[in-house]
Amino acid sequence: ILAGLVRAVAEGAADPADPACAAHLHCPPLAVAVAAEVAGAALNPSMDSWDQAPAAGVVEELTTTALARLVHPEAPAPDALITSGGTESNLVALLLARERAAPAPLRVVTGANAHHSVHRAAWMLGLPALAVVLCRDGRTDPAALGRALAALDGAPALVVATAGTTDEGRIDPLPEIAEIAERYGAELHVDAAYGGPLLFSERLAPLLKGLDRAVSVTFDLHKLGWQPVAAGVLAVADTALLAPLSLRADYLNADDDTEAGLPDLLGRSIRTSRRPDALKIAATFRALGRRGLGELVEHCVTTAEEFARAVDARPALRRRPGPVGISTVLFRPVVADALGAQAGDAVVAEVRRALLL
Ligand SMILES: Cc1ncc(COP(=O)(O)O)c(C=O)c1O
Known part of the structure; x- marks a missing residue:
């Protein structure tokens, strides 16, 4: 059969x-990633609790730490989550931003070049309609972004820029966008689902200058990272930003486990049962x-x-x-x-x- x-x-x-x-x-x-994927499927650890994934949990922690440092090299406590891909990463980024803005409604401002998952995330999270700003040659126009932020009159806002647009591979002018967001007190999320892996190359990494000024970054390894689907990542500038995801369920992270110093994996995803996707990423990093x-x-x-x-x-x-x-x-x-x-x-x-x- x-x-x-x-x-x-x-x-x-x-x-x-x-x-x-x-x-x-x-x-x-890559063959090494496919082999690790097969091994992961056979061992079938579920990444929602330490007692289902003791060793795989350590592999995930080491892998996400390395990715977090790649994206936010200067940050004192960067962190990263494994996700099912860019769609989930963008959703979680908007969710975390919404929680930071609460009780005020979060306003999302993005270029017309943004991936549809940004719009869908805003819809799922019940956010006000997005402000969509003009693009020139496929890149968000910083002047138009400034006007959109000025119109919000100081309301809590998240600017979503794109590093590697879906149709054209364009990279938004991140340093200018970060500057403007900062001027208006807005936070910046960068959807680098496609372009993020440019960071692996010393020659090409400068194309992503300004990426580290984002509070969160979507980064996929099942696009320019040679991984089988799924291999998504959401990097955040500070691990404390992930606090809204924390959750207690006696059968997954009992108090006595936490007191004994066992890692709490449940608060590292919006999912419960979760695949050991970090295994193939770790195998690839170690091999290449x-x-x-x-x-x-x-x-x-x-x-x-x-x-x-x-x-x-x-x-x-x-x-x-x-x-x-x-x-x-x-x-x-x-x-x-x-x-x-x-x-x-x-x-x-x-x-x-x-x-x-
Ligand atoms: C820029 C960008 N963001 C997000 C996504 C969604 O990623 P995924 O298909 O992994 O959910 C894509 C998919 O092509 C994309 O190009």
């Missing part, structure tokens, strides 16, 4: 490991190191730049003007323009589907 089912899924897969596959943001996973991951990221970025040059060299293709956004190259067959919107889009759709498979 297994052979038949797996073969059927493999034969019908959009395999991101195929060199000819023009993937979405999800990546071909920061430098190894940085080299993979650099290779990806260089390949995208080479690909953009190849597109530019072909008169039959038209690339969207502007620089390559991390590893994203947007292009269109010129013939589609001549066919008019509807027929042209149909050609593009056919090409896109062929490239994905």
